[in-house]
Amino acid sequence: MDLFVQQLVNAISLGGVYALLALGLAMVFSIMGLVNFAHGEIMTLGGYAMWFVTVQFGAPLPVVVAASVLTGLVAALLMERIAFRPVRGASVVTMLLTSFAVSVMLQVTFQNVISPRPKGVQLPPEMSRVIPVLGVEIGVIQLTAIVMVLVSLGLIMLFLRRTTLGISMRAAAQDFSVARLMGIHADAVVATAFAISGLLAGVAAFLWVAQRGSVDPGMGLTPIIKAFIASVMGGLGSLPGAVVGGFVLGFVEIMLQAWLPQAALPFKDAASLAIVIAILLWRPQGLLGRAADRV
Amino acid sequence: MALLSVEHLTVSYGAIRAVRDLSLSVEAGEIVAVLGANGAGKSSTLNAIMGLLPASEGSVRLDGREIHGTPPERVVRLGMTLTPEGRHVFPRLTVEENLVLGAIPLRDRSRAQALRRRIFERFPVLAERRGQQAGTLSGGEQQQLAIARSLMSGPRLLLLDEPSLGLAPRYVDLIFDLILDLREEGTTILLVEQNVERTLSIADRGYVLVTGQLQLSGPAAELQASSGIERAYLGIGVA
Ligand SMILES: Nc1ncnc2c1ncn2[C@@H]1O[C@H](COP(=O)(O)OP(=O)(O)O)[C@@H](O)[C@H]1O
Ligand SMILES: [Mg+2]
Numbered sequence: 001m002d003l004f005v006q007q008l009v010n011a012i013s014l015g016g017v018y019a020l021l022a023l024g025l026a027m028v029f030s031i032m033g034l035v036n037f038a039h040g041e042i043m044t045l046g047g048y049a050m051w052f053v054t055v056q057f058g059a060p061l062p063v064v065v066a067a068s069v070l071t072g073l074v075a076a077l078l079m080e081r082i083a084f085r086p087v088r089g090a091s092v093v094t095m096l097l098t099s100f101a102v103s104v105m106l107q108v109t110f111q112n113v114i115s116p117r118p119k120g121v122q123l124p125p126e127m128s129r130v131i132p133v134l135g136v137e138i139g140v141i142q143l144t145a146i147v148m149v150l151v152s153l154g155l156i157m158l159f160l161r162r163t164t165l166g167i168s169m170r171a172a173a174q175d176f177s178v179a180r181l182m183g184i185h186a187d188a189v190v191a192t193a194f195a196i197s198g199l200l201a202g203v204a205a206f207l208w209v210a211q212r213g214s215v216d217p218g219m220g221l222t223p224i225i226k227a228f229i230a231s232v233m234g235g236l237g238s239l240p241g242a243v244v245g246g247f248v249l250g251f252v253e254i255m256l257q258a259w260l261p262q263a264a265l266p267f268k269d270a271a272s273l274a275i276v277i278a279i280l281l282w283r284p285q286g287l288l289g290r291a292a293d294r295v
Numbered sequence: 296m297a298l299l300s301v302e303h304l305t306v307s308y309g310a311i312r313a314v315r316d317l318s319l320s321v322e323a324g325e326i327v328a329v330l331g332a333n334g335a336g337k338s339s340t341l342n343a344i345m346g347l348l349p350a351s352e353g354s355v356r357l358d359g360r361e362i363h364g365t366p367p368e369r370v371v372r373l374g375m376t377l378t379p380e381g382r383h384v385f386p387r388l389t390v391e392e393n394l395v396l397g398a399i400p401l402r403d404r405s406r407a408q409a410l411r412r413r414i415f416e417r418f419p420v421l422a423e424r425r426g427q428q429a430g431t432l433s434g435g436e437q438q439q440l441a442i443a444r445s446l447m448s449g450p451r452l453l454l455l456d457e458p459s460l461g462l463a464p465r466y467v468d469l470i471f472d473l474i475l476d477l478r479e480e481g482t483t484i485l486l487v488e489q490n491v492e493r494t495l496s497i498a499d500r501g502y503v504l505v506t507g508q509l510q511l512s513g514p515a516a517e518l519q520a521s522s523g524i525e526r527a528y529l530g531i532g533v534a
Contacts, residue, residue, distance in 0.1 A: 164399065167392050171385045177347060178383045183371045183400035183448065 005136045007258050013142040013207070015250020016149030019243045020204040021227030022234065023156065024197030026242035030173035031193040032088060034095040035228070038079060038102035040220025042198055044110065046072045046205030047215030051119045061124055068209075069202035076198025080191060088190065103220075110217035118214040127210060145207045152203050153243060156196065160239070165192060173237070233276050235289020244287055249276070296359050298323045298452055298483055299344070299375070304353035306339040306507075313339040314507045317353075321452065326474065326484045328494045328515065330524070331504035337487040338380050340504070341454045344485075345377045346370045357452070371400045376448050380456035380487075382441040386430025390421050393429050393440055397447030406449060414443045417473075435466030442473065452483045459490055471497060495519045 021039065028036050049071035053059040059067070083102045087095050127144070130137045160166040165188075172179040172189040180186060208223060209215055226249060234245025252272045260268060279287065297320040306314040314336040321327045329337050343351040346367045355363040357373055370376075384393055394414065398407040415422035418439045424432065429440055438458055445453060455474070459467045467490070474484055475497055488494040495501060495515040503511040503524060511518065518524055 164395060167388065167395055168399070170392075171388060171396055174385045174387060175383060177367075178379065178385070179396075180367045181345065181347070181371065181377060181379070182396040182444070183368050184396070185368050186366075 002136050003258075006138070007254055009136075009138050009142050009146070011251040011254040012247065013145035013149070013250075014254060015247035016145055017204045017207050017223065017246075018226050018230045018249050019246025020149060020152060020200040021223055022230040022242035022246040023153070023239060024200040025224075025227055026231045026234075026237055026239050027169075027193045027197050029231075030237045030239065031169065031176075032084075032095075032190055033092055034084060034099065035092075036079075036084075036197070037096070037099040037224065037228075038083075038106065039197065039201060039227070040224030041103050041106040041110075042072050042075045042079070042201040042220070043205040043208065043223060044106070044215065044217065044220040045075045046202045047121070047209045047219055048110070048114060048119070050206065050209055051121045051215050054122055055119075061127075064123065065206050068206040069199055072198040072200075072202025072205060073195055074198070076194040076201065077191060080194040084194075085187075085190075107217050114217070116217060118216040120214045121209050123210055123213075141207075141210050144210070148203055148207060152200060156200075159196075165189075169193065229273070229276055233279055233286055235286025238286065238288045238290070241286050241288035248279075248287070252276075297321060297356075298358065299485065300354075300356045300359075301340075301344060302354040302356075304340065304343060304351060304355070306336065306343045306348055306351045308350070312507055314343065314351075314504075317502075317504070317507075317509055319502050319509075319512070321483060321485050323451070323483050324478070324481070325499045326478050326486060326497055328498040328501035329485065329487045329504065330491055330494065330501055330518075331510075333489075334506075335504040336507040337504060338456055339507075341377055341456050341485070341487060342379075344454065345375070347377075371448055371450075374449075374451040375454070376400075376445045376450045376452075377454040378441050378445045378456065378458060380460065382434075382437045384429040384432075384437050384440050384444065387428055389426050390429055390432070390440055391425040393444050394421075394425075394447050397444035400448040407447070410447055410449055414446060417476075418443050435462050435469070438462060438466065438470065442470075446477075446482075450482065452485065453477065454485045454487075456487045457489060458486075459488065459493075467493075491524060492519075 025036060025039055028034055046068035049067040050064050053064055053067045079102060083098055084095070087098050127140050129140050131140060160170055168179065168184045169189055169192060171182065172184060204223065227246065230245035230249045231242040233248065234241030234243070249272070252275050253268070256268050256271050260271065299321040301320065302318045304314055304317045305312065317340060329340060331337050339348065342348050344355050346362070346365050353363065354361060357375055362370055362373065394411060398410065401407045420436055421440055421443055429437065432440060442458065458470045462470065471493055474486065478484055486494060486498065495518055498515040500513065501515050501518045502509060503518065511521065511524070
């Protein structure tokens with residue numbers, strides 16, 4: 001029983017990170033039809049910001065979090081302005097190739113300017129402690145992840161439901177040209193979508209790096225592929241779908257990790273993809289996707 | 296000076312010319328109709344006036360000020376808006392949320408509050424369903440919402456694109472009554488319709504398009520009496 005609760009905590013904290021990344025991808029996709037493969041590099045940049053402030057200044061934890069989140073925000077806004085605004089409204093393929101190019105360029109830059117090798121990020125030792133919660137031993141990192149994920153998702157939901165800008169974002173995702181007739185500025189909603197995706201990637205970067213203790217040029221690749229799988233599984237372009245997809249994927253991975261026999265562990269990712277494919281065969285539009293439209 | 300003045304408007308989609316060298320004007324307080332068969336270029340005209348179509352040529356002046364090339368999000372702030380053909384409410388936003396978006400061009404919050412109250416009085420069904428997703432409303436209710444959403448920006452000039460299209464007769468009556476009420480209250484209307492007889496009975500003047508070109512124009516009563524209208528609709532018949 002305890003073991004199950006512990007695995008559940010792991011599943012929620014890992015799935016939560018996928019959910020944050022998948023939500024960022026879905027947000028941008030629903031507004032401008034772009035699948036941003038350079039989203040992973042936003043996360044990597046957040047990780048390098050954490051490394052920089054800890055190594056250079058020995059910054060305290062809140063500053064490390066802020067560095068990661070703000071770097072994500074600024075990186076996403078710059079990416080939109082420099083790389084994606086010129087191809088806005090272009091074909092899906094053009095935008096996809098642009099995002100691949102941005103991703104590769106950033107990775108090469110990290111390799112040459114920083115280092116091809118991982119940089120260690122030392123967080124305060126309390127982060128790696130284990131504390132008892134309701135009789136179960138739970139890692140501080142997992143607990144932090146769950147709290148940060150839930151707070152982030154809650155704030156995004158309030159923003160989308162309660163503010164005029166948030167409602168505008170949902171409207172623009174449904175019908176961009178009619179949204180403009182309402183006086184909604186195209187540049188503003190696109191920039192907001194990127195800003196949110198950058199903030200979420202910054203939070204995800206903090207949680208990811210806190211878990212593994214280092215950052216390297218290719219760090220963003222694995223999580224972004226997982227997030228992409230999660231958002232397709234949830235229904236590409238559906239925001240709640242992306243969140244649900246992220247948690248489901250985290251759950252599947254952790255449960256396979258825990259219960260697959262030792263000999264089968266190398267095939268863990270293959271097994272989890274097989275489960276995703278089975279879900280998509282059962283519901284081709286994704287868990288929360290709509291058959292005929294995008295959001 | 297005319298409230299809206301369009302000169303030598305030409306709209307193209309690639310090689311297709313949808314509207315050619317069209318000139319028209321609307322005076323404050325008028326109801327002006329744009330008539331023509333399917334595909335005549337009526338929607339293209341309204342969309343180009345609003346700035347929704349980048350590939351158009353000519354001049355569009357609002358209060359004498361050139362607005363051709365101004366994007367729609369700026370045009371609505373100048374007091375002109377469009378209720379598009381096919382309603383286009385945001386289906387997965389609530390009625391209330393659709394109306395909130397309509398009021399974005401207004402800076403004055405208390406004016407927005409007053410307009411909202413007025414709209415719920417005018418459209419009781421929207422007040423009743425304010426928390427419901429717009430996509431669940433009937434066609435006639437969605438058309439009311441689409442017009443109400445346009446009115447939330449407090450327009451001086453409202454462009455309506457086929458507001459009675461596909462509606463049950465009682466909703467058609469409601470829409471035509473509403474247009475008269477709006478004019479009474481000082482809103483100027485540029486109306487595109489297929490319901491020719493009904494439209495000419497409430498309009499002051501009309502323009503008739505045939506394959507993107509102006510065929511006829513004049514006071515509504517004269518158009519009603521003319522046979523040119525029937526020729527314009529040849530093959531479709533006059534409603
Ligand atoms: N987005 C578009 N792309 C290409 N052709 C279009 C487009 N919209 C309209 N057209 C063409 O332009 C012409 C005028 O269409 P439209 O303005 O919708 O006419 P109406 O509103 O009078 O029915 C038609 O021949 C139509 O096929
Ligand atoms: Mg039309």
